[in-house]
Every structure is written in structure tokens, then in C-alpha cells.
Amino acid sequence: MKRTWKVHWIICAILPVLSVFGQNLNPRYHEVKRIFVYGDTLLLPSDVYAPSLVLRSNGVAADSCFKSSGQYVVFYFVCDSGEVEISYYTYPPDYLSLSQGLDRKLIQPKGAKRSDVQAMTLKTQNTGGLFDSDLAGISRTGAISRFVRAGSNQSPVLNSTLDLQLSGLLRDSTRIRASITDNRVPVQADGYSQQLREIDRIFIEISHPKRGKVTAGDYQIQNLGHYFLNFDRRITGFGLETTADISETMKVRASANAAASRGIFARNTFMGQEGNQGPYKLFGNNNELFIIIISGSERVYLDGMLLTRGQEYDYVMDYNTGEITFTALRPITRERRIVVEFQYTSLLYLRTIAYGELALESEKFQIELVHYDETDSRTQTLFQDLTEAEKQIIAQAGADFGRMRIPSAVQVEYSPDEVLYEKILQPGFGEIFVFSRDSTKGLYRVQFTFVGQGNGNYIPSNNTVNGRVFEWIPPENGRPQGSYEPIRQLLPPQSLSVSSARAAYNGGKFGTLELQSAFSRLNLNRFASGVASQEGFATRLTYGIDRKLGASRLQIGGFSDVMTADFRTVERVRQVEFQRDWSIADTALRGTQLLAGVHLRLTRDTLLNVFNEVSLLRQGDDFRLKYSGELHVNNQYVAINSRFSALKIQGPVLDGTFLRQLGDWSWKAGQRSSIGVRTDVESNLRSDTQQWIDGSYNFFQAEPYWRIYGNRGRNFELFALLRTDDTVYTGGIQRAAVSRGGGIKADWKFGKNADLGASVLYRHIRYDPITGQQDFAAYTGRVRLQQRWMKNALISNTLLETGTGTEPLRVFSYIEVPAGTGTHTWIDYNGNGIKELDEFEPARFPAEARFIRIFAPSSEFTRVEVSKISQSLLFNPVNMGQRWSGFRKFLTRFSLQSTLQTDNRRQLIRAVNTPVHLPGSGPDSLTLGSLILVRQTLFFDRTRSKFGWDANYLFNRSANLLAFGVEEVRSVEYPLNIRYKIIPPLLARLKLNYVNRETRSMNFVSRNFSFDEYLASPRIEFQPGEKYRTILSYEYSSKNSASALLSSHRLISEQYLASASRFVTTATIQYVVNSFTGDANSPLGFAMLEGLQPGQNFIVTLLAQRNLVNGLQLSLTYEGRLGSGLGILHSGVFQVKAFF
Structure with missing residues (x-):
């Protein structure tokens, strides 16, 4: 509420300033909506800018499954779910109104004398909007809206959105820039919090080239x-x-x-794990697991080099869960030094x-x-x-954070919606907390805090309760075996x-x-x-x-x-990497520091660059002297880039030397190739008065390579890898590991028809028995291939990615949000009044969407091998058959589109990962996460309006690792769509489909089911003009499984009425008769009935939108449902939108 008032006050403050200026409307406005597609044709509002249309189904772009023509969207085949996300730009409500700078009466006939031509002054007509005044120097876009959601089974919910962008001159040289975004629906799913704090944004800047600038809202300061x-x-x-x-x-x-x-600024420093691309969990300054990183605030360094965010670059960041994953272009090994600096919300x-x-x-x-x-x-x-008592505890603790831990248990009344615990006496160990649903007992609300493995007595428990449950684990030999404690960590x-x-x-x-x-x-x-x-x-x-x-x-x-x-x-x-450059341990960076040095650099064009520096660091009685040098040579014969440093350490406790060399040495073999070697050598030896101490090491790494380079984007490199590592063992330096491998890097264009991009590394590390570690090998890489043949009639895109990483153990729960803003609905299948994890279903109707899923913080990860494949193939012979005739001309009426996408993650149990593996290629017990999407479509007369058909094959399988095991969903479809235009205003369609759906869950028996569906749906569309359209359709569906049977008849009537720039009205009436045998109050019954009831069901949907003067728009959405045994359920949304 405070945020909204702040937005309103800022708008009120700038309105008087802006009202004296003219307007300059941007003709497009962006809209994103989630809609349910009941048929194969979607009618868009009249103000949609058709070329901007983007559709997504299940989060995946579905551009290949539809065609837009004017106000219509025709689906070639049904998307994976009835719900799609549609994104488009709209024109303002007054885009068809007349705007002219000159009066037509001023037009003179041909041959008129110059003296008869009147003097004309160009004037711009104000078309109206939220600002009625003349804002000639300011460009503005956006809208403000208020909408009320109400229904018979929900309380009214008031929400608002604001999106305003301003840019331009106020007067003279005073310029304004503003971006104000406020969304009163701050909910999101699949994160650590239901609040998305990155939604609201306010930024206003007024500047003058001589007087300075004023900034207000959300912005950055830096020095x-x-x-x-x-x-x-x-x-x-x-x-x-x-x-x-x-x-x-x-x-x-x-x-x-x-x-x-x-x-709050935080810095995480850690070493990479061999072959682990991530995700790596990031922590707050006080080891908080639950952090939300401010988007774009991070800086990620790998071996001291700043990386770039993005799937096509170095890393990706999940800001809501605080996890970072490195792409295959940046292979991670145990020697990689990773530093992540970021800001997270306090x-x-x-x-x-x-x-x-x-x-x-x-x-x-x-x-x-x-x-x-x-x-x-x-x-x-x-x-x-x-509380005052807790403040007193913090005050008495001073700077000792360990004394700020307090018991977190609070005795409360029984509530079926909470995870509560009973306090019992464990002989020999005292009182412990045990999860309980017994309302007759004294119950406690307990907060468990992560204290590190081996420092706590509780661990997360696999439980079907909606919420995270912890269980006590007894110590062994007096040592705790858990990682959580029932305490709260207070912070001052x-x-x-x-x-x-x-x-x-x-x-x-x-x-x-x-x-x-x-x-x-x-x-x-x-x-x-x-x-x-x-x-x-x-x-x-x-x-x-x-x-x-x-x-x-x-x-x-x-x-x-x-x-x-x-x-x-x-x-x-x-x-x-200051501490590493000076060989300073984290705990040793204390005391007054004196750092001094002198340097000299000599350069000669691009041929020579020599750098030398001598520096010293003194900290107490510890003295360090370092020499650093660089040599860069580039001529027609050789290219040398080398850095060297030598560090001498003297102190009262230890002495040592630290030698480093990093170089790239190459010899040019011809005009387009070179042969070279990259070297990385370090020797860090520290000793006390008698022997080498822990932390001393040597390593040598060499990468010989052969490189081909040239114009037109042609680069290729083949390289090998050899590395040896030595470490301290029993007071001496011994060989610890040997690494070997090789790979390629390529960015090559094969003429105009093929592009190849590749980055592949194979690395095998063999450990000495003294380390107690097992040998390991990993393939890490990405290959991208684009091909075009036969005048672009056949286009292929291939992407392969492989590597190893980790799969986090996802522990989730469902929380209630205002109706219509969630993603799931709760059905009390067992009638006990307790919300359990297997009782939540994806909401079929917006009014039932009362819950969202959020993850609980977890530090548990499982090593996996990852294989991703993306393949698309498009065959459209019309481009190459323009001069064909006869049977070959007939063949050009066919086209084929095929896509394959897989993302398979299975448990890594061997010493080497499999470079390419498909979902289902290994034991199901090893699969921790997988996704496979297959879509194949054969078109006939795809672009012709008279007649056409398309035959499809759709396969979708997904599996995810959850706290209670792996959950898998699979579906196979064979839809056939036929269309025939009887006469110009009358179009007939027929849809036939066979579907097999299957779900599997390791812990929930009720979710282990499958069923077959047979569907036939004829459809008649009548459209005599642009303003009116009517659709009548009938759908018969038969679904059967081992324990249930459904026969469904559905009659659908759709009416559409519109005026070009004034109003749009769409009404849909559905009458559904379900003849169901089985348990309707079960996950299987919910899936087969699609959220409806056995017997008769009525569904009425109404959408009305009216454009008023001055850029105002009213819209009403209504949905009414009536089912057997249920009363009438009403839900609706009324919205007022004003365009700037």
C-alpha cells in the first residue's frame, strides 16, 4: 500500500508540469495474457498489431503451431495444454481517428497562380489521452489500470498496474526521463518467496546541461x-x-x-568441483540459505577474469533461488577459482x-x-x-554473534494448515521436537536454522505434508549428525x-x-x-x-x-585475487598493511609491450617482496603473451616462495594458421623451521594447439591438455594428480549454407592413492550446426550440449494467494481437512487458482550428467518448385516441420559421463530430471484457404527430482485437423485425436495412473463480415483407464461482435455431459474430467471491451459454471485502463 501511494504522489507531482506540453503518442502498447484455447481458431481484439504476435505453450515458444491473418490466429495443431500465453502489441484506442496538419480546403487546383496559394501553418491535432494538454516535446507510452476480481466463492480482490515511460524536453534544454512500473500482484511460483520484489520500479530524472540533474526512485549510485x-x-x-x-x-x-x-553486498569465494557446471548455491553474509539476489547486481570472476551473463556466454543466474550455473563454454574443474559478488535483499x-x-x-x-x-x-x-527481550539479548551479546541464538519454539493452538511439533523427552538426550498432528497435545511452531553439516541434531524429513518437516537424528559418539537446529539467529x-x-x-x-x-x-x-x-x-x-x-x-x-x-x-x-597473488590465507589478512611498489612499462606500437614491477607487502612481522613482469610480442613470425611473478615470504612463523608463469607462445605457420602452446605453471612452497607445511603445492599445465583463422568468420582450434599437480604429504612434496585431455574450438562458415560453432573439452584426471580420491573424466561442450539446402527449402538447426553438474533437491510447499492470482487449486481427496502435497492440482479455471508453489531453501545436491539436444527441421518445397509442373508441382503443396528437444539429467555413478544420452536410455532409478518434446507435423496446402489438413505427432515427457522422489508426466497425441471452406463466409473443420496420458510418482500411489482418450470434434464457422462471427462445434471424447471410464459430449457456441475501434464482445457457451464411472474425487478423476463434474455442466464465458474517449478503456470478463451437485459459481474481472 505504501508503494502505491508513493507512485500516486509522484504522478500527481509531475502532472502539473507535464500538462502544459503537447503529446507524441507511441502507436504500440505491449500486452501479455494467459488464455484458454478451446478450439483451433482464436479471434484477436481489433487493436492488435498482428506482426508482433508471440505465443507460448508450457513456457516454450509455439510460433510454429499457428498462423496469424488479420484478427485471426489459426492453430495448425493443438498446443500441449489448453492454456497459452499470448504476447502482442496494440494500437491506442484512438488509432483510427483522423489526424491532419492541413485543411483539405487549402488544396489548390492544378495550374493555380502562386498568389492564390494561402500561407499555411502546420498544426497537429490533439487526439486525446490521459494528458489532454499539448506535450509536443515529450514522448510517452504506457497505461494505468485498476481491476476488481470477484466471485461467488471468493472475496473481492482489488489490484492495479502502472506502466509509464517518458522521454523528451520539458522546456528550453530541460530534459526528462522517467520509467514507472507498479504491479499490485507481486506473486510468483517456483521460488523461495511468493513475492517478486523486482516488479515495482520508479525512475524519474530531470536534467539540464548547465544546472545538473535531479533523480528520484530506483536507481544506481557508484564511485x-x-x-x-x-x-x-x-x-x-x-x-x-x-x-x-x-x-x-x-x-x-x-x-x-x-x-x-x-x-546488501556479499562476496562468495570458492573453488570449482571437477566437472561440475553447477548450480552452485550462493550464501548471504551470515550463511543464509534463503536469499533473493537483486537482478543484474552480480559480478562473476573465474580465475580473476570477469564473466558475461547469458546462456550463449559464460553463466546463468537464478536470482530467486540464489544459484549460479556455468555454461558448457566455461568448463569447470577443481582448479578453477570462482568469485561471485552480488547484492541481495535485506x-x-x-x-x-x-x-x-x-x-x-x-x-x-x-x-x-x-x-x-x-x-x-x-x-x-x-x-x-x-520483542524487547530479544533486543536485550542482542545488546548484551555485543559483537559476539554466537550469543545471539535463541530457541525458536513458540507454543500455539492446533492448525491444520501449519507444520507443528510436539515436545517429548528422549532418554539420555533431553527434550526433542517431533512432528505431530494430534490436536490434544501441546504443539509448537518451530523454526529450524541451518548450522552446517555435523553441527546440528535435525535433518529434513521426506513427508507428504504441505510444508517442510524436520526430524531428530541421534548423535554418534557424542557428535551431532544433522545440520539444523531449532533456533533463531538474531542479527543486530x-x-x-x-x-x-x-x-x-x-x-x-x-x-x-x-x-x-x-x-x-x-x-x-x-x-x-x-x-x-x-x-x-x-x-x-x-x-x-x-x-x-x-x-x-x-x-x-x-x-x-x-x-x-x-x-x-x-x-x-x-x-x-589480491590474497592469492600475495599467498595470503583468508584468516591471515589482519593487521596494519603497508603496500608499496614501482613499475616500468615500455611499448612500441602493437609489436612490443614490456612491463616490470617490484612491490612489497608488510603486515606486522610478516614481510613479502614480489617481482612481476609481462612480455607481449607480436610480429610476422611469433606472438608471445607471457606473465611472470616471483614472491618471497619471510615471517616469524613461516617462510616461502611463490613462483607463477602464465603464457601463450605461438609460431605463425603460413598466412592462415599458427602452432603454439599455452602454459600455466605455479610453485607455492611454504615451510616452518623444519618442513613444508600444508598449503604448499606445485602444478604444471601445458596446452599445445593448432589454430586456423581467416576471414568470413572462419576460426578453428585443436588443442591437447597435460597437467600435473603436486602437494604436501608426510612433510614432503609428492605427485597428487595427473590430468590429460583435449578438445576443439570452432566457429566456421561453410559457404552460405552452413554454420558450425563448437566448444568441446575432454579431461581425465588420475589421482594418486595418497589423496584417497577416485579418478574422474568428463566431456563438456556445446556444438551448434545450422544448415540450409535447396534454396532454403530444407532448413536444419542442431544444438548439442553435454557436461556434468548437480541437481538440487527441491522441497516445495503450497501457499494461498488471492483467488485468480495463483497456479494451483486444492482438492481434499481424503476428507481430513489437511492440505497434503498430493492434493494440489493445476487450476483448470482462473477463479480456482488460489495457491502457488514455492521452494524451501536446501543445500542438498546430487551429482548428475547432463545431455541436451535441440533439433528442428523445416521442409517447404514451394521455394524450389516455382517452375515445376505436374506431379512435382503437386508435391510442393506438402510441407513438413519437425522439432526435437531433450534435457536429460541422470545420476552420475560412473567415473566418466556419457556425452550424449536420451531420456529413457538408462535405468529409471537414475533419472533425476528429464524433458523430451517431440513435435512432427505434415501439412497439405498449409497456406491455402480453400482446403487443407495437417497430421501431427506430439510426445511430451518430463521428470523432476522432488523431496519425495521423482515425479514423471508423459503424453502422446496424434491429432488430425482438416479444414474446408464451403462458401466464402462458411468454413468447416474437423479434428480427430488420440491421446495417451500417464503420470508416475514414487511416493504417491494415487498419482500412478494412465488413460487413453479418443476425440472427434466437427466445427462450423460463419463469418459474413469483419464485425461478426459465430462458431458452432460438437466434441465427443471417450477416456478409459484400468479403474475409470468417461464418455463426454460437449456442445460449444461462440459469438463474436466487434467494431473497429469502439468495442469487442466475445461470448462462449458450453454444455457438457460427462458419463463417468470411477472415483471422481481422485487425481485420476480430476485429470479425466478436466476439473468438471460428472453429469451435466454449463460453462459461460463473456469478454466485453469498450474504448471510450480520452484514451480510456473498460473491459469485463465473466465466467459462470454450473455442475451436478454444485451451485452456480460466478467469477469475473472488471478493469479500467487509461493510456498515456
Whole structure:
């Protein structure tokens, strides 16, 4: 509610400003709707822009199963489900209204004298909209809508949406940019939360080239010029930025921001697992499993290199579950160093941010003062309610977070919708919690917190209850065997402030000098008055000179910085791999640090680049000296890119050396090929006074390769791999593992008819017995092939992807949401009044959609091998048969379309994965997740309106790993669709279909069933003009299984009436008679009856839409159902929409 009022106040604030300007309407508006398709023809509203139409069925683009012609969508075959998602652009309601700049009376006859031609002034007619004034300089698009959903079995629900984009000039040089999105239906399924906090967006910016800019809403603030205060944050608030010229050569710049933080910065550092592409679970700063990552806020580094998000690039991120998966283009091995920096939503305290900057700039010098303050409110919490006693516990704990854990059990009254526990006495162990449904017992609501494997006494239990259940597991030899405890981890409000000053002087040929200093104050517990804040100081001095020496360039510089132990900043200060570069363990990065160094770089065009640096790091009594060098040579014979570093470590406890070399050495063999080798060598040896200590290692890696490159997108590389790893064992260095492998990388065009892209790696690692690990091998890669033959009459697209990864154990539950906004409905099959997991079904009607499915956080993963195949084939001989005649001409009336898509994940039990495996190719017990979609269609006269038919084969099989086992759904269909235009306004259709559906569940016996369906449906369509259409159809369906039998008769009448730009009305009446034998109150009965009742059923659907003046649109959707044994069920939605 607060969010909506904020939106309304902002709109009210800018309306008076915008009302004095003209309008510039964008003619298209985007719409996304979910509709139920009952027939094979869909009539679109009159304002749809047909070329923008996109359909999706089951989340997959279904562009190949329909054809749009004007206002009609004709389906070549029935999609996998009756529900499809339709996306399109619409014209504004007044798009047909007349708009002219000149009066027709001003047109002069041919040959008129120049003196008879009147002076004309161009005027633009205002067509009306939400803004009636002239907004000539501003382009705007979007709409605001309010809709009420009500029904006989639900309470009224009021929702609203807003989507507004503005861009243009207000007056003179003042420019506005705005994007406001507000959706009052913040629900989503298949995540950790039912709230999607990324829906609402407000951004308004008013700028002037000389006076600065004002920003309000959701935006980013960043500072990239300060070494000790480098950050990028997403905030919601208000910002002001301005500049002023003091003189011709000097100006002052100032900015201020006050906002609420949208997220908390976190950094996860971990090593990759051999052959595991993911997903990898990300954690919050306090090891929270339940985190929602702010989309687009992440930075992912692999071996220090920044990666790019996307399925076609390096990685994909699931923001709602906090999981990252690397694509096959980035093979992950045990040596890969992964760093993920991100921001995630805070659910504890309201966190405010204040950021200001003041700068004085001239040609020679710059002075900048920056202050950043981030504070948690002690009085305003978000999704937690702290009692005074809990606040006192936090205050007494000080900075010791371990003392902030409290018991989470709260005694409550019995509720069938909650997971409750009974407290019992376990001999020898004390009181424990046991799941209970006994309403006569004293029951507790218990929150279990993940504390790490081996640190808790509870584990998740496989249970059919709607909610996550934990069970107690006894310790062994006094050691806990679980990973959860019935406790709550309290967290205190904190604050951090950082002030930074920067002064830079540019002396031209004498070089540049820069000094930066920063001061920080961190309060770890704002409830604890006796805890002193941690204060730290840091300073950095740099100098550099850049001289041009003929065709060469010489750069010389140096730096020195000091950072105290208690200095803290918003994000990291050092480079991503600073600790590894200096061989510093995570626990050893403490104490005041002194870092200094000098460097020299010599470059000569693109032929030569030489870099040398000597630096030192001192921390207490620990002293480290490092030399770093780079050599880059590129001429007509060789190409060398090499980096080298040598680190010497001296300390009171240990000494050591760290040598590194990373290079790419190649020799050009002809104009289009080269032969080379990539090397990666490290030796990190650390010892105490007597022997090598743990953490010491050596490795050597070489990749010889042969590369072919050229123009027109032709690149090919064949490479081999050899790597040896040594580690410490019994005080000495011994061989630990040997890795061998090879692969190809290709991006090759075969003329104009074929494109090949490939990235494939095979790697086998053999471990020494001293490690206790098993040998492992993995194929990881992606191959893409596009082919075209016979003047594009035959087009083929192939995609293969293979690898290994993990499959998370999905533990889900269903929660109730406002009716019509969910995805599932609950049916109490056993009549006990308790919601159980096997009693939820996908909602067949929107009014019944009262529940959504959400996942519970889990850290349990199973190793799997992954194989994905995507193949599409389109054969349309009309392009190559334009000059054919006779029988060959007749053949061009046929066309074929075939698609195959598989995604198979099965448990990895061998030491090597199978590169390509189809679903069902192995034992069902190993399948943890699979998807196979097959669609084949043979068309005859596909584009002709007189007569045509299409024969189809559809196969769909999916299996998913859930907490209670693998659940599998399979369907096979053979639809045949025939159409014949009797006379121009009369069209006849016939649909014949055979369907076999099957479901299998490991734990729910009631969901193990299959049935066959035979369907015949004749249909008559009468359309005398564009404004009216009527459809009469009859459908007979026979379904049978081992325990049930259904004979169904369905009569359908559809009426459509429309006026080009005024109104659209669609009415559908269905009369269904179901003769059913079996248990209707069961999952099998629900699937066969499709959510209807045995006996007689009436379904009435009405859609009315009316376009009013000034860009207003009214719409009404009504659905009424009457079934045997049930009363009349009414549901409807009334919506008012205003276009900007």
C-alpha cells in the first residue's frame, strides 16, 4: 500500500508540469495474457498489431503451431495444454481517428497562380489521452489500470498496474526521463518467496546541461574513482547533482543522495568441483540459505577474469533461488577459482544510505571529498518483529554473534494448515521436537536454522505434508549428525560510514601525482551501547610519468598505501585475487598493511609491450617482496603473451616462495594458421623451521594447439591438455594428480549454407592413492550446426550440449494467494481437512487458482550428467518448385516441420559421463530430471484457404527430482485437423485425436495412473463480415483407464461482435455431459474430467471491451459454471485502463 501511494504522489507531482506540453503518442502498447484455447481458431481484439504476435505453450515458444491473418490466429495443431500465453502489441484506442496538419480546403487546383496559394501553418491535432494538454516535446507510452476480481466463492480482490515511460524536453534544454512500473500482484511460483520484489520500479530524472540533474526512485549510485571507496549500489530514494563554473578553467561539482538500500553486498569465494557446471548455491553474509539476489547486481570472476551473463556466454543466474550455473563454454574443474559478488535483499532492518560528493576541478588539479553512510534503523524492522527481550539479548551479546541464538519454539493452538511439533523427552538426550498432528497435545511452531553439516541434531524429513518437516537424528559418539537446529539467529542493526578525500595534480611532462585518504567507522551492534565502534584509516600515494620516445612509449610509476586493521569499506578495496597473488590465507589478512611498489612499462606500437614491477607487502612481522613482469610480442613470425611473478615470504612463523608463469607462445605457420602452446605453471612452497607445511603445492599445465583463422568468420582450434599437480604429504612434496585431455574450438562458415560453432573439452584426471580420491573424466561442450539446402527449402538447426553438474533437491510447499492470482487449486481427496502435497492440482479455471508453489531453501545436491539436444527441421518445397509442373508441382503443396528437444539429467555413478544420452536410455532409478518434446507435423496446402489438413505427432515427457522422489508426466497425441471452406463466409473443420496420458510418482500411489482418450470434434464457422462471427462445434471424447471410464459430449457456441475501434464482445457457451464411472474425487478423476463434474455442466464465458474517449478503456470478463451437485459459481474481472 505504501508503494502505491508513493507512485500516486509522484504522478500527481509531475502532472502539473507535464500538462502544459503537447503529446507524441507511441502507436504500440505491449500486452501479455494467459488464455484458454478451446478450439483451433482464436479471434484477436481489433487493436492488435498482428506482426508482433508471440505465443507460448508450457513456457516454450509455439510460433510454429499457428498462423496469424488479420484478427485471426489459426492453430495448425493443438498446443500441449489448453492454456497459452499470448504476447502482442496494440494500437491506442484512438488509432483510427483522423489526424491532419492541413485543411483539405487549402488544396489548390492544378495550374493555380502562386498568389492564390494561402500561407499555411502546420498544426497537429490533439487526439486525446490521459494528458489532454499539448506535450509536443515529450514522448510517452504506457497505461494505468485498476481491476476488481470477484466471485461467488471468493472475496473481492482489488489490484492495479502502472506502466509509464517518458522521454523528451520539458522546456528550453530541460530534459526528462522517467520509467514507472507498479504491479499490485507481486506473486510468483517456483521460488523461495511468493513475492517478486523486482516488479515495482520508479525512475524519474530531470536534467539540464548547465544546472545538473535531479533523480528520484530506483536507481544506481557508484564511485569508481576512489581507491578506498569503490562501489556500485542499487537504491531507492532521491538524488541531486549540479555543477557550477567558478572561472574559465575551474568548476565545482556537487551531488547528494538520500535513499533506502535495496540490497546488501556479499562476496562468495570458492573453488570449482571437477566437472561440475553447477548450480552452485550462493550464501548471504551470515550463511543464509534463503536469499533473493537483486537482478543484474552480480559480478562473476573465474580465475580473476570477469564473466558475461547469458546462456550463449559464460553463466546463468537464478536470482530467486540464489544459484549460479556455468555454461558448457566455461568448463569447470577443481582448479578453477570462482568469485561471485552480488547484492541481495535485506529482510531485517530498514537500511538507509546517505552519499555525497564535492569536487573542485581544473585542467591541472582535482580535489574530491566523498562521504558514504549506511545505517540500519534500530526502530524500523522489515520482515521481523523483535520483542524487547530479544533486543536485550542482542545488546548484551555485543559483537559476539554466537550469543545471539535463541530457541525458536513458540507454543500455539492446533492448525491444520501449519507444520507443528510436539515436545517429548528422549532418554539420555533431553527434550526433542517431533512432528505431530494430534490436536490434544501441546504443539509448537518451530523454526529450524541451518548450522552446517555435523553441527546440528535435525535433518529434513521426506513427508507428504504441505510444508517442510524436520526430524531428530541421534548423535554418534557424542557428535551431532544433522545440520539444523531449532533456533533463531538474531542479527543486530549495524552502521558503516566511510569518508574519502582525493587530490590529483597533472604536471604534464613532469607526471601525475595523486593522494587519497579515507576514514571508516563500523558499528557491529547498534543495540549495544557499550560496544566501541571500529575505526580505521587508509591512505595511498601514487605517481606516474608517461613519455613518448620516438615510436616507443615509456611509462614509469610508483605507489604506496597504508591500511589499518580496522579499516572497512562498502565493497572490496584490493584486486579480485589480491590474497592469492600475495599467498595470503583468508584468516591471515589482519593487521596494519603497508603496500608499496614501482613499475616500468615500455611499448612500441602493437609489436612490443614490456612491463616490470617490484612491490612489497608488510603486515606486522610478516614481510613479502614480489617481482612481476609481462612480455607481449607480436610480429610476422611469433606472438608471445607471457606473465611472470616471483614472491618471497619471510615471517616469524613461516617462510616461502611463490613462483607463477602464465603464457601463450605461438609460431605463425603460413598466412592462415599458427602452432603454439599455452602454459600455466605455479610453485607455492611454504615451510616452518623444519618442513613444508600444508598449503604448499606445485602444478604444471601445458596446452599445445593448432589454430586456423581467416576471414568470413572462419576460426578453428585443436588443442591437447597435460597437467600435473603436486602437494604436501608426510612433510614432503609428492605427485597428487595427473590430468590429460583435449578438445576443439570452432566457429566456421561453410559457404552460405552452413554454420558450425563448437566448444568441446575432454579431461581425465588420475589421482594418486595418497589423496584417497577416485579418478574422474568428463566431456563438456556445446556444438551448434545450422544448415540450409535447396534454396532454403530444407532448413536444419542442431544444438548439442553435454557436461556434468548437480541437481538440487527441491522441497516445495503450497501457499494461498488471492483467488485468480495463483497456479494451483486444492482438492481434499481424503476428507481430513489437511492440505497434503498430493492434493494440489493445476487450476483448470482462473477463479480456482488460489495457491502457488514455492521452494524451501536446501543445500542438498546430487551429482548428475547432463545431455541436451535441440533439433528442428523445416521442409517447404514451394521455394524450389516455382517452375515445376505436374506431379512435382503437386508435391510442393506438402510441407513438413519437425522439432526435437531433450534435457536429460541422470545420476552420475560412473567415473566418466556419457556425452550424449536420451531420456529413457538408462535405468529409471537414475533419472533425476528429464524433458523430451517431440513435435512432427505434415501439412497439405498449409497456406491455402480453400482446403487443407495437417497430421501431427506430439510426445511430451518430463521428470523432476522432488523431496519425495521423482515425479514423471508423459503424453502422446496424434491429432488430425482438416479444414474446408464451403462458401466464402462458411468454413468447416474437423479434428480427430488420440491421446495417451500417464503420470508416475514414487511416493504417491494415487498419482500412478494412465488413460487413453479418443476425440472427434466437427466445427462450423460463419463469418459474413469483419464485425461478426459465430462458431458452432460438437466434441465427443471417450477416456478409459484400468479403474475409470468417461464418455463426454460437449456442445460449444461462440459469438463474436466487434467494431473497429469502439468495442469487442466475445461470448462462449458450453454444455457438457460427462458419463463417468470411477472415483471422481481422485487425481485420476480430476485429470479425466478436466476439473468438471460428472453429469451435466454449463460453462459461460463473456469478454466485453469498450474504448471510450480520452484514451480510456473498460473491459469485463465473466465466467459462470454450473455442475451436478454444485451451485452456480460466478467469477469475473472488471478493469479500467487509461493510456498515456
